[in-house]
Amino acid sequence: MLTPLDFEKPIIELEAKIEELRHLSHSDDININKEVGDLQAKADRQLRQIYAKLTPWQKVQVARHPNRPHLRDYLSALIDEFTPLAGDRLYGEDAALVGGLGRLYGRPVVVMGHEKGHDIETRMRSNFGMAHPEGYRKAQRLMDLADRFALPLVSFVDTPGAYPGVQAEERGQAEAIARAIARCLELRVPFVSVVIGEGGSGGAVAIATANRVLMLEHSIYSVISPEGCASILWRSAENAKDAADALKLTAQDLTRLGVVDQVVEEPLGGAHRHPKETVETVGRALETALDDLRGHDGDALRRERREKFLSMGRSGLT
Template identity: 60%
Template structure:
């Protein structure tokens, strides 16, 4: 069942009326309400288009966090054949917030790594809401090493509100694990495509997002800290999260203008959660296209392209 966000309430009311009229028509076929249903459906569709064409950064943040949005597991099921999940960092233990392993993507062997948030309360607890501990990133490093050893391109799917900040996580060196993961991404000799499919918050996101090409879904977000975290630091309250989201330029559109990301993947009208299969398929098409574009680059060229890309971020041209 589709859940609606706060700003979607007018749409929910119209679509609810359509559903109710269709139910009445099924109960009493003699009642002719097709014209009324058609008008309401057309009005709801237009309202949905208008609403999603003018989302502000905070509304996009809400869409990026929508519970029905496709997650890592959904993309793997839709795009990757013979996926073999690998567990453990060979140092401390397993972290289900980061999943990964080898598989086949449209005829080629690849290594897939990503955050998994979970789809219900049981799986959200299992995956710690996609907030990884250091062992999750160290597992990622192990998989990156394996990808390089067997010359497999790397695909990463980013969706996290940040690395887990608990005491155990800090004691085991989460900041160091994130830094080493970023360094390993930048030093890879194989192509790496990173896609922000939902939230891309803080070092917990960029730890597996330092790729040759960084893509974002249209209504995903990407920033150094969550809007609530920024609000708490600057205003000593999370009540200013909406203002923080606007000031931080967390949207794909702003980040493309700033040169932080390379490409925006359009979402179905109403967000990826309304047409999950379509979004997964089109994301796969984009990944395939980007991998083809990197085929002619050797190991040194791939490293150099990746390094130059990230070193150029934030620099201002001086006359």
């Protein structure tokens, strides 16, 4: 079942009517193809109109949609021979950040990313995609592996942010994130990252300080969630819509600001309506980005990555 968003309700009602007519046609041997076709065209037209002018807050809702493809969907569809690697060799395993070795269209890669989970059980186990320090230390371990064996690195970003609990802070959350970012900047292999849902704060940047940063069309990427920003500035989460407007967190805004290199288009109606097609599109975009980086030597890759991030904020902000 597709979880409806508030602004999608007229479309959901039309689609329910279409399904009802299709069921009636099959059961009673009635040919109502023309009526179904007309309703489908109307639904597609409304969907196109709605998604052509989504507000930042509506994009936040789409980015968080539970039916949106998650890391496990990308791994199962794109990464052959995936071999997960667990633990940080310091404290333990963190299910919120998954990584390992595999092949992307035959190309050996190290892959990692945030996993939110699909149901209550998996969401609880993965802590809703909010990694602990051991998750970011595992990420550093995977980066070391990529460097050691000269393997391209691919990361999938989908997190509200790093877990802010007391135990995480006691185990050095800020230090783990800082070291992960620093390790990203030292890599001598091609590194491509894609924001597939939410890119929240340092928890996202820790595995997204890449040579190429891609972003799905209706995903978001920000230093803080709209609710968190509203709580600080307006002392109320009810101003989350205002915060979303001010944060410039959409893929289109961030491309204009030079934070993101490429927007990956989603199918009509968003990734949650067409997860398989979205995964395939992301796979092709990753392959193209890695092809563009092929042949660059380690020093050039490292230098380009460092200059890319150090130059952010110096221009294009007016």
